[in-house]
Amino acid sequence: MKNPPSLDQLIAALKVLPGVGPKSAQRMAFHLLQKDRAGADKLARALDSALLNLRHCERCNTFSEVPLCNVCADAERQQGLLCVVEMPADLLMLEQSRSYDGLYFVLMGRLSPMDGVGPQDLELEKLLARASDGQVQEVIIATNFTAEGEVTAHLIGEMLKAQGLRVTRIARGMPVGGELEHVDPGTLAQAMYERRNLA
Amino acid sequence: MKNPPSLDQLIAALKVLPGVGPKSAQRMAFHLLQKDRAGADKLARALDSALLNLRHCERCNTFSEVPLCNVCADAERQQGLLCVVEMPADLLMLEQSRSYDGLYFVLMGRLSPMDGVGPQDLELEKLLARASDGQVQEVIIATNFTAEGEVTAHLIGEMLKAQGLRVTRIARGMPVGGELEHVDPGTLAQAMYERRNLA
Ligand SMILES: [Zn+2]
Ligand SMILES: [Zn+2]
Numbered sequence: 001m002k003n004p005p006s007l008d009q010l011i012a013a014l015k016v017l018p019g020v021g022p023k024s025a026q027r028m029a030f031h032l033l034q035k036d037r038a039g040a041d042k043l044a045r046a047l048d049s050a051l052l053n054l055r056h057c058e059r060c061n062t063f064s065e066v067p068l069c070n071v072c073a074d075a076e077r078q079q080g081l082l083c084v085v086e087m088p089a090d091l092l093m094l095e096q097s098r099s100y101d102g103l104y105f106v107l108m109g110r111l112s113p114m115d116g117v118g119p120q121d122l123e124l125e126k127l128l129a130r131a132s133d134g135q136v137q138e139v140i141i142a143t144n145f146t147a148e149g150e151v152t153a154h155l156i157g158e159m160l161k162a163q164g165l166r167v168t169r170i171a172r173g174m175p176v177g178g179e180l181e182h183v184d185p186g187t188l189a190q191a192m193y194e195r196r197n198l199a
Numbered sequence: 200m201k202n203p204p205s206l207d208q209l210i211a212a213l214k215v216l217p218g219v220g221p222k223s224a225q226r227m228a229f230h231l232l233q234k235d236r237a238g239a240d241k242l243a244r245a246l247d248s249a250l251l252n253l254r255h256c257e258r259c260n261t262f263s264e265v266p267l268c269n270v271c272a273d274a275e276r277q278q279g280l281l282c283v284v285e286m287p288a289d290l291l292m293l294e295q296s297r298s299y300d301g302l303y304f305v306l307m308g309r310l311s312p313m314d315g316v317g318p319q320d321l322e323l324e325k326l327l328a329r330a331s332d333g334q335v336q337e338v339i340i341a342t343n344f345t346a347e348g349e350v351t352a353h354l355i356g357e358m359l360k361a362q363g364l365r366v367t368r369i370a371r372g373m374p375v376g377g378e379l380e381h382v383d384p385g386t387l388a389q390a391m392y393e394r395r396n397l398a
Contacts, residue, residue, distance in 0.1 A: 004264040004286065006245070006252040012247035016238030017216075018230045019223065026288060031217045032246070034251055034307055039215030044246035046205070046212035047239050053205040054232055062253065063232065065203040088202065089225060106234055143233070 007033075030102055039178035059130060061123055062088045062106040071095075071104060078102040084142060084156060086110045094142065097197065102140070103129055110143060111152045119155060131160055138166045206232075216346060229383055258329060260322055261287045263303040270294075270303060277301040279336035283326065283355060285309045293341065304329055309342060310351045310363070318354060331358055337365045 002008070004015045007029060014025035032040035056062065057069035064070075064107065071091075081102025085091050091104050107122050131139050139160050143149035172190040201207070201303025206228060211226035231239035255261065256268035258308050263269075270276065270290075284290050291301050306321050330338050342348035358365045371389040 003247075003291070004253060004268075005261055006248045007262050007287075010245040010249040013238070013242040014216075016235050016242055017213075019225045022293075024218065027218075028216045030286065030307075032215070033249060036215050037250055039212070040246050040250055043212040043215055044250075045241040046209040047243035049205045049234060050209040050228070051236055051239055051243075056204060063206050065205060069203075077366055086205075090230070092202065116395060120231065159314070178335075 031122055056108070057106075060104045060106055061108060061126055062104065076101075079135045082136045083140040083142050084128060085142050086105055086149065086152070090142065090144075097142065100140075107143070107152070110146075111149045112148045122152075124156070124159065127156070128159065128163070131165055135195060136165065138168060140168050140170060142170045174197070255307070257301045257303075259305055260307060260325060261303065263333075275300075278334045280339065281330055281335045281337070282339040282341050286339050287347065289341065290346045295330070299339075305344070306351070309347045309378075310346075311347045312352060313333060323355070323358065326355070327358065327362070331362055332365055335364065337367060339367050339369060 002010070010029045010032075011022070011025045014020055014028050015022065017025075032043075040161055053065045054063050055065075055067075057064040057072055058067050058105065059072040060069060062069055062071075073136070078101050081100070082105055083094065083100060083102055084105045085094065086107050086109065088106055088108075091106055094100050094104075105127050107127070109117055109122055111119065111122070115124060122179060130136070139156075141153045141156055143153045143156075157169070160167045171194060172187070174187065178187075202210070209228045209231075210221070210224045213219055213227050214221065216224075219227070231242075252264045254261040254264075254266075255263050256271055257266050258271040259268060261268055261270075277300050280299070281304055281305045282293065282299060282301055283306065284293065284308050285308065287305055287307075290305055292300050293303075304326050306326070308321055309315055310316060310321070312316065329335070338355075340352045340355055342355075344351045352368060356368070359366045370393060371386070372393060373386065379387075
């Protein structure tokens with residue numbers, strides 16, 4: 001006695017999702033088949049559409065349905081500034097912060113030797129070509145301040161400085177509204193270390 | 200600046216999966232698009248196939264690709280025994296235990312007032328019709344020994360006893376290989392309460 005093949009195949013297929021093991025794949029399959037067949041169909045259609053329509057922006061490497069994404073196609077943005085982020089979500093966060101009107105490069109990842117992600121897995125040549133186009137005056141590295149993000153920032157910084165480019169890193173410090181009592185010691189130490197003259 | 204529509208739609212569609220919130224839906228979408236496009240396609244195909252092919256067995260209510268599932272179609276099984284379980288996985292576990300050669304009825308759920316699952320959400324009429332077919336001599340209730348499974352067992356037991364059927368419940372007690380020191384007190388109490396004469 002076994003499950004019907006199409007049920008076993010669905011359970012197996014759901015395990016391609018990160019963080020989904022055999023037990024939760026089974027729970028998901030039962031949920032979809034019993035409680036949300038419309039949702040299952042919507043998911044199948046969304047997967048098809050995403051696979052069909054999404055590619056990487058030729059210029060900034062983020063996901064896009066067109067060769068040049070909205071930001072890259074916007075002539076109003078400062079063409080001399082290039083901000084390097086790890087993921088599309090980081091780009092969206094920076095846009096929401098309304099603190100930046102230059103262009104982006106999205107690595108689509110970060111160095112992570114533990115997970116087997118090395119320099120060859122990031123589009124470093126695409127970044128190098130983009131940053132060396134003659135228009136870019138400053139590359140702002142906005143990878144995360146995690147161990148992996150810092151290693152990535154270091155590698156990219158060295159690579160781009162070797163091209164004679166001006167390379168900066170977004171600042172570390174106290175969060176807006178942050179209280180000394182509640183911030184972690186590492187952040188507080190950085191805030192002290194990177195203190196600035198009052199204007 | 201927003202994500203491309205097909206990316207947002209995929210992230211939204213992944214949230215139909217139980218236990219998947221906005222953050223993990225985004226992580227799953229990026230993973231599929233970047234690292235496992237073949238897996239994403241496999242998942243879309245598996246969803247389509249499962250929606251197309253899986254229905255409920257006419258007799259036992261489990262998932263099946265044919266009107267009558269393998270177990271129900273097996274004339275060798277004891278036709279007078281009907282075991283009621285919550286989910287198809289429970290049926291498979293019982294089959295693996297090789298302790299039972301009768302037939303099944305799969306509730307596809309359990310009573311769960313907290314989650315809004317009432318008697319009307321279980322196929323109780325289908326069970327009643329099945330158990331009252333004149334062939335069934337004993338209904339063995341094998342719902343889980345959780346609060347919800349016990350309430351479900353009680354309801355089904357009352358319903359079927361009212362039809363004059365013999366209704367039993369699988370036994371509680373010490374697990375095979377279990378040590379008194381390591382079993383939970385409730386299980387130990389039940390094992391004491393349901394003690395049997397040595398043969
Ligand atoms: Zn772009
Ligand atoms: Zn059946």
